Amino acid sequence: MASAEPPLCIQIKPMREGTLEFEAKRAVLLQSFHDKVPPEYRLPQDLLTNPPNDVSDIPRSCGILSDWEIEITENYDAVGLAETIASRKYTALAVTTAFLKRSIVAHQLTCCLTQWLADEAIAHATQLDSYMAEHGKPIGPLHGVPISIKDHIPIAGTFSSQGSLASLVKDNKDCQMVSILRSLGAVFYCKTNQPQTLMHLESDSHWGRVLNPFNIKLSAGGSTGGEAALIAMRGSVLGVGTDIGGSIRGPAAFCGIYGFKATSYTLPMERLLAAPFAAELNVLCSTGPMCTSIRDMDMFMRLMADAKPYLLDPRLVPIPWTGLQTSLGRRRLKVGIIKNDGFIEPQPPVKRAIKWASDLLSNPKHADLLEVKSFTPFAAATAWSKIQRFYWPDGGSLVKSALLSSGEPIQPLSDRIWQEAEPAGMLTAESVNNFRRERDEFRLEFARAWEEQDVDVVIGPAFVGPACAHDTAFYWTYTSLYNLVDYPGVVVPTPLRVESGEQYDPGYTPLSEACRAVRRLWESENFEGAPLALQVVARKYHDNQLFGALGVLKDVLGLP
Template sequence: MAQEAPTNVSKPIPVGTASFEEKRAALLKAFDRKVPPEYHLRAEFLEDPPSDVSTIPANCGILNEEEIKITEEYDAVGLAKEIAEGKYKAVEVVTAFSKRAIIAHQLTGCLTQWFMVEALEQAKQLDIYLEKNKRPMGRLHGVPVSIKDHIPVAGTSSSLGYLSTIVEDESDCQMVQILRGAGAVFYCKTNQPQSLMHLESDSLWGRVLNPFNINLSAGGSTGGEAALIALMGSPLGVGTDIGGSIRCPAAFCGIYGYKPTSHILPMRGFLPTPVAAELNIPASTGPMCRSIRDIDLFMTTILEAKPYLLDPNLVPISWTGSRTPPNSHRLKIGVISNDGFIQPQPPVAKAISWARKLLSDPVHASQVEVKEFKPFGAADAWSKIRRMYWPDGGDLSKKAIVSTGEPLHSLTEWIWEEQQESGMQTAQAVNLLRKERDDFRHKFAKSWEEQDVDVVIGPAFVGPASAHDTAFYWTYTSLYNMVDYPGVVIPTPIRAISGEQYDQGYTPLSDACQDVKKLWGKSDFKGAPINLQLVARRYHDNELLSALSLLKNILGLAY
């Protein structure tokens, strides 16, 4: 198995040809050379790390007391306020997060690029601006923002998670332009899967590990972001989601992640060429962060720039978010115990029971009406969406990966395995898939309406973070990509415990359900956080945040 840069805790990934491994080693060494020796973790932390590495950044001796405070005690909203009021300089904040990010990378492999020198120069100019103008440049003045690797940032490279796609970007994409104009500081880019299309962030840069149990995945495709934010190496990051790629890693790592309805936020330039999957399944972009109000901050910052004026594909909506008034005197919330296809693993079932108990407390009866909810067609949606992801049979991606001698990773092969037999679909076949999708969407909407709920709450994944190379079932997130409903994942106080058992009366709902139970018995998920997912109707994004704002006090969420 290939070896990672010497400063990293690592788990093995497949080995490619000698030529590929030489190029890969050069990239990793170039990264490692940027890290000052004083930011290298001591050997004791790297050679025999604990399964839970989440406490190491604050205790490794690299960060001073003030840097620990800056990175741990503030969300993005708080940081922006303190910088604007002069308590901290942007340079101080960027220094603290740059140092913590490189510590997080050594523990989890969460980064692909780290550019502290350039970030400090940007922060210095922001401090000069604030001193001269007596006001911040924008809502994110001086706030460090981490960016998923495939999203173009001027002066850095981007890729689809494999060698042949690495390009140098001379300009910012539209999203990054808006963030930069609001005063955000860019200091790192984060790891993602080979091909972007599965739930384990393992690429030529290495495998991202879960901070709370390094034997588990940090999720994908925005897994680097999730691990980095969980280790407090970033207050706010940008992810993308076409099957759960914001929500699953956020859930695996116990942070907030929000997938808006598609075509609200700008994605122009995110990928060098169009992706065939989006012929029928639209991707979304959104924030990953530490609090509900950071979601509001991100959405307000982007949407007040009126991105639809430059991108006519976008829907011009007004963002009211958490301030949106409720539609009625009581929020009708459906609780999902299972989707009729896969019964969630024990700690997820426990989290659902926790939420149901709090929501059903009579003290909240004037605010919330709780109902049982059964999602329509989960098994059918999973079958359909897997075909819709790969109308080319995955052949083009496979050829591009192996062209450099790069090995195929196991989940990369798995995701298009069934579709490879069909090969490249005809235009009419893809068109008929669109009819299947639209027919399904209508049936799903009818079922939602018949069950008479405003929002639903339920699993974000079939279990806690999956063991490495076993994230096979995304049914609880991909369903909402199929119907294009917005969803946000929220932390709970529940953590996985070693030895938890399924209920004695468990009966598998499907072969997939039985597989998920077997996977539970094969690994130890101790310490993995459990999130739940809150979902609203398509383009009811403001209503979703309104519901989340109401639930924050009932569920004790970080505001």
């Protein structure tokens, strides 16, 4: 049987097929999306059939957006949009319409959306404009700002899932974070694609596979890959993702945008998933913003803190937000440079990005601001071995059986993610409890090693490479390490891209068999044009200090 291809979207690598019944249900779902899109918003079929490798400029040049819609979607971050709407330069309706159009163009090129909420968004924007006309002021600091939301996060009146058709549910109320954003005036206009099981570094759900806008032969990352691709295409300026192994930071790095994973339970997490996630018995999930500027991340965190979500959710830690205004005192900022984690040597362009940052930070003219030193993360290989087992205390059996019972195909990376834990099967409560002791002992050793190396923050890779080819996101060690120890991390884009002909150093010596495999992956694909990004990390609950450090680093590195 021929695969039911997602309507509207480029899909350059086929995904595994399910049963006839499953594929029929999937086809109905995809057709319902297709039917919502006006013909005038659709790209030519010959473009979708024979696309260029780099589709990032097509929204600007395709003729679907007007000149002023291009200006709205390209010239502002979320802070800037809020200011232009408050000053009445643009109406909420004009801004919402521009992002509705750009988001659906981006979807056709990258398969980044799961729902396109045009009618609801237009109605809400119209109400906001009426409020502005009547009261002469915005309803809140996000009045009319369109915000995209990862698919599994509940928005009242929409569907959510955990990346499979079997997990699809209708949500009748907003989760706490969405409720806060709505009260501040945000407009919700789309939900974004994610992986089957939510546990891949590639977004490959029943909606289709998300493509990297800068090289569609590469992944946009996961699990918040739809958000990353959409923001990179300027179909959104601010989105919300979640992260339990790199799910914000990996996609942000792959697509060259900003992404922040906060320390767990410093941001609202209530009802972000329809069902409990067994991985969280020992590895805590977090959430955070994905966007186009440092100040947007800072604004998002400030607005969330100001809402005092901990009053309704006692799990949350009530830490006031000082962010970019955080004082680091009079001493120099101590920055550790990670060249490798002792487990996997980064691929050549990532090493070049690290050198770029290290050279800038080590410039003698910044000696009064920065003390730069080498840093090696503690026991990265051990952490990777542990966390792969911690994620699946049931051996992956529950999600696997749900997929099989629905006739949904198990995608290659789903098979991969539970291969370490599957042989052990369903663990006992005692075994899960012993995992917790392992985790906490590792955290103590990690903290001691950090303190011995005497740094405030570290900067280094967010992934073993710039992005990965489809179905090859095998090693997340550069991000999952910080989920295991629960440290906050920010991905920052650099001005660098992958260049043709980059090669490993002649003196390269593999650090492990995984390191050797990563080199083989580099040599088997063309990564040209992919963005290069880096990750900045601070200690647990030092989220404010992390942003205080970003306030220093952004000027030295020239970050927007």
